[in-house]
Amino acid sequence: MPWIILLLCSLFLAPVQAAVSPAAAAAATTTTSTASADSAPAAEPTLEEKKAAYAALANVLENEQSRTELIDQLRKVAATPDAEPVPAITPVEEAQEETTVLENVTALGREYGGELASRFAQLYRNISTASHKPFNQQTFFNAFTHFAMLAGAVFVFYWVLRAGAIPLYRKMGEWGRKKNKARSSWLHLPAMIVAAFVIDLLLLSLALTVGQVLIDVMNAGSRTIARQQGLFLNAFALIEFFKAILRLIFCPRVPSLRPFPVSDASARYWNTRLSGLSSLIGYGLLVAVPIISNQVNVQIGALANVVIMLSITVWALYLIFHNKAHIQHNLIALADRSMAFFSLFIRAFALIWHWLACAYFIVLFFFSLFDPGNSLKFMMAASLRSLAIISVAAFFSGLLSRWIAKTITLSPQLQRNYPELQKRVNGWLSMSLKLARILTVCVAIMLLLNAWGLFDFWQWLTNGAGEKTVDILIRVSLILFFSAVGWTLLASLIESRLASDIHGRPLPSARTRTLLTLFRNALAVIISTITVMIVLSEIGVNIAPLLAGAGALGLAISFGSQTLVKDIITGVFIQFENGMNTGDLVTIGPLTGTVERMSIRSVGVRQDTGAYHIIPWSSITTFANFMRGIGSFVANYEVDRREDETKANQALRDAVEELMTREDIRILVIGEPNFAGIVGLTNTSFTLRVTFTTQPLKQWTVRFALDAMVKKHFDLADIRPPVQTVQVMQPGAEATQMNAAAGGALPPANPTV
Known part of the structure; x- marks a missing residue:
């Protein structure tokens, strides 16, 4: 994994000193000589300075761009009048040739590889050829005796303190577990866990105080022994x-105070091995x-450092890969029991945790080789800060996740007047919390990088880029907030008019629903477009080309969708009317039917x-509405x-009266029916007419009932309908003879009515 190697190199390599270009050196030499010419004669340059100047001049003359700039400056100096000051010749920067990505990667690898090789070379020199003082056996064993006495006393005293606190821990755990059974008392167990940790730290502070007192008593008046005892105490x-x-x-010894569901065997296993690793x-x-x-x-000390760290690294890698599958299984099981947001991170961590752990111990190994005194302090401090950052971030993320799952319930009056307001408010709050x-x-990731020295978060936050980013985020948040509030208010007002009779109000007409829906959609498009444009301008995007492109696109769409626009506009005016x-x-x-659906287009x-x-x-030019x-x-x-x-007229009136x-x-x-009397006359009949005004769409019901009633009264009054008569004309004798001569019968004559 090349990125891990690059990360490791970047952690312990010292900064590389910047090199000065020959042109800059020559320019600096020229400027210095010019400045000192007025006061004192310049000293004769050395041979190396002359060679550097010649090389810089050759580089300037070799490049066409730099050569042109130098000639322009020389001509400008030559053309300056005597009364004006002579302009100074500025250094001509050498044109930098563009390099490929492969060349950059090669140069970077060569640079860091050389630094890594130099570090190993320095380590080899420390082991093989470093100066050292002769070994004094008597002094060593005297110091070791006092050191062992102090270490034994501190260990025994601290072990006695912790052993005496075990019964107290058990009582605290049992009390916390007992209280935790009630859902209203969930805080007691976490409080007992934190209190036990605080007591443990207090016992450690007491042991350190006793150890410091023992150092003053057991150092035998030797500063060397006192310093070694101080190293142990630290x-x-x-x-x-x-x-x-x-x-x-x-x-491991008090399961009732264990904050996580871990078995006793696993707790003892990991506590023993991680404690052993930390002690070693x-x-x-x-x-x-x-x-x-x-x-x-010194050589033996450097060699002991290598042996100790190599042993620790090998042991740690063995533990990691020996328990890889078991830990991965437990992490996946934990992800299944966690919220969806945390489950994603836990599953991702389950896939790569062993690589992260390996990288941790490998980095610690290299740190300890090149900087034994500060490597452990840095790694442990970074680890503790990382744990604190992850814990705080997980706490706040858990709170936000719980708030996301909750909903705000408005009063029945507001829900009746604005039926969609509660849903929309909860949607905005959920999105904001997400x-x-x-x-x-994101902040937790940047703080983690800052804890490991890979990113200076606080400098970035107080610098130009960080301040600009925070300012943009605040302004964008305010823009989105006011846009959401405006859309929520306007949409709620529109939807309050669209509320159905389920809330105790009459159902609005289809015309009203269509128009209000059209206005709501138009508001959504307008507010969204304006918000997006303002947000893009706030983050530094030039929206002028976007506006021009949108105008051109809108013009093209308008030409291509004339019929659609005509449909919408016509529909809007028909709805308004x-x-x-x-x-x-x-x-x-030619179509007659019932309107089932109306949209903005059809x-x-x-x-x-x-x-x-x-x-x-x-396509609608005229239409008839029967309603x-x-x-x-x-x-x-x-x-x-x-x-x-x-x-006949009396029979018709009787039928209408009975119908009414x-x-x-x-x-x-x-109103009342209108009798018109005779309105038509033919050679066989006359027509009587009566007119009714009814409620919309009820005219056919009344007409069908009237027809039945008229038939009844016409039959009772023996009023006959017109009868068709048919007159058949018989053919004459001449026609009969002609038909016989033709050998066929004449066709029947056309009847007359």
Whole structure:
């Protein structure tokens, strides 16, 4: 993995000093000589300075661009009048040749590879040829005796303190578990876990205080012995603090205080091995290596450092790959029990945790080789900061995830007046909390990089780029907030008019629903477009080309969609004029049917045959609506010409009067029927007419009932309908003879009515 090697190299390599170009050196020499010429004669340059100047001049003259700039400056100096100051000749920068990506990678690898080789060469020199003082056996064993006495006393005292606190820890855990059974008392167990960790730190502080007192008593008046004992006490504080964190996580001796669901065997396994690793690393690097280098030999100390860290690295890699599958299985099981947001990160971590752990110990190995004194402190400090950052980020992300799952419930009055407001507010809050959770993860990642020295977060935050980024984020957040508030208010007002009668209000007409839906969609497009444009301008995008492109695109679309635009505009005006609504019976051209759907582009009409027609608004020039105000019909009844006109009229009036006595028919009729008398006369019949005004779409109901009633009364009054008569003309004798001569019968004569 090349990126890991590059990361490791970047961690421990020292900064490379910048090289000065020959042209810059020559320019600096020229400027210095010119400045000192007025005061004192310039000193004779050395041979090396002359060679560097010649090489710089050759480089300038070799490049066409730099040569042209130098000639222009010389001509400008030559053309300067005597009264004006002579302009100084500025250094001509050498033109940098463009390099390929492969050349850059090769140069970078060569640079870091050379630094790595030099580090190993320095390590080899420390082991093989470093100067050292002769070994004094008596001094060494005297110091070792006092050191061992102090270490034993501190270890025993600290072990006694911790052993005496075990019963207290057990009582705290049992009490916390007992209280935790009630859902309202969930805080007691975490409080007991934190209190046990604080007590552990207090015991460690007490042991350190006693150790410091013992150093003053047991140093035998030797500064060397006191310094070695101080090294032990510092390492003891650092290592035991790390072990206290391990006990907080695994708690092998008091399972009731264990914060995570880990078995007793696994807790003891990992606590023992990680404690052993930390002890070997800490006491080996911070105590053993400095004492061996000071008391025995520098070479032996450097070699002991290599052996200790190599052993620790091999052991750690063995533990990692030996438990890889088991830990991965447990992490996946934990992801299955976690929230969806955390499950994604846990599953990703389960796939790469062993590589991260390997990289951690490999980096520690190289750090300890090149900087034994500070490597462990840096790694442990970075690890603790990383744990703290991850814990805080996980806490806030968990809070945000719980808030996302919750919803805001508005009052029944608001829900009745604005039926979609609660859903929309919860949607905006959920989206905002999700963005805050993503921002938390991004900040946590940058802080983790800062903890490991890969990224200076605080300098970036207070520098130009960081300040600009934060300023842009704040302004974009405000823009999105006000856009969301404006859209929510306007859409809620529109949707309050679209509320159905389920909330106790009458259902709005199809015309109103169509127009309000059109306005809502138009507002959505306008607000979204304006918001996107403002946000793009805030983040530094030049929106002028976008506006020009949008104008050209809109012009092209307008030419290509003239019919669509015509449909929309025509539909809007028809809706404004309240021409038709859903459920109306209309006649559009040759089609007569019921309006079932209206959109901003077309209207859907269902015929009585069941056929469904979609008619664009632009194709409607005229239409008839049978649902506007009233309905009416004209009933004509033909009577035989030989019938009495007075008798026929009376029979018709009797039929209408009996019809009007029916309640189900009378409520459908508006006003009184209008009798027109005889309105038509032929050689066989005359026509009587009566006119009715009814409620919309009820004219056929009244007409069918009237026809039945008229037939009844006409039959009772013996009023006959007109009868068709047929007169058959017989052929004459001449025709008969001609037909016989022709050998066929004549066709029948055409009947006359």
